[in-house]
Amino acid sequence: MKEFQDYEMLDVIGELFSDEISIALSDDERYVYYRPSVRVDLKIKAGDLVKSGSLAHKALSSGHKVSDFINRDVFAVPYHGMAIPFHRDGKIVGSVTAIYPSFTEGKSVVMVKTQDGWMPVPFTDVKYLEVRGKKTHVEANGVSGSHRNSLQSFEYVLPRELFVRCHRSFIVNVHHIREVFPDTHSTLLLLMSDGTKIPVSQSYASYFRKLLDF
Structure with missing residues (x-):
């Protein structure tokens, strides 16, 4: 052609x-x-x-x-x-x-940079990842820190059965979602297990609903 x-x-x-x-x-x-x-x-x-x-x-x-x-x-x-x-x-x-x-083969942790060094955090403990400046912030059980990888890179590293992209700035662990609320037109608001509220943007709302089947 x-x-x-x-x-x-x-x-x-x-x-x-x-x-x-x-x-x-x-x-x-x-x-x-x-x-x-x-x-x-x-x-x-x-x-x-x-x-x-x-x-x-x-x-x-x-x-x-x-x-x-x-x-x-x-x-x-x-x-x-x-x-x-x-x-x-x-x-x-x-x-x-x-x-x-396929980065996930044989890998089950995210290395999180803290003030004291690096900590390996199991996937299941990670609550959400957020873009902050030029780094990715990682919020987990008892650990809060950063990682140099982009959110897009994490989208292909984290196991799909646990993590969902819900916004250009957020990936969430579905096991740490406490409740889902309707927000503005065609958007949603997530209440996480630690009380954090995370938006599901309009461009991701349909994808998010489809993956979680609601």
Whole structure:
């Protein structure tokens, strides 16, 4: 397809992403471009068919953005990622996929920087994470501190059965939500176990409701 031929430009665009993120571009059937990262390589080649079960396949099939964990059954390498389909004249013609390494394997703690040093905090003890300035603040049982990773990075590190992104500035542990209240139009307000009130923004409200099934 003519629109996918400028691979030099795609390489330049790829430089906008972290070296830990692989980028894949497909048309409606096959991959046409792939740039592996230093951390994860799915061994995709231009011309390969889009595999059933992959993020690209899910995005092409649904017509919507997909964010998910894919186990090793598809590419023999587990990964997290996000795929977005793109359209032309109302028809899906391809997808772009950002591929993140599966950091959670064998990992069950968040290292939190405090005034005295670093403390390993079990996932289950983390109440919520919040963007504060250029750092991520971590609030947990008996521990309050920071981490250098971005909230977006944590979104692909923390186990999905515990943590949900509810706002551009917050990820919450669902086991620490005490109550959920309706707030302004199409938004929600969370009362956490420590009494903190955290907003669910309009852009995340539908996603939040779907994940928690209410």
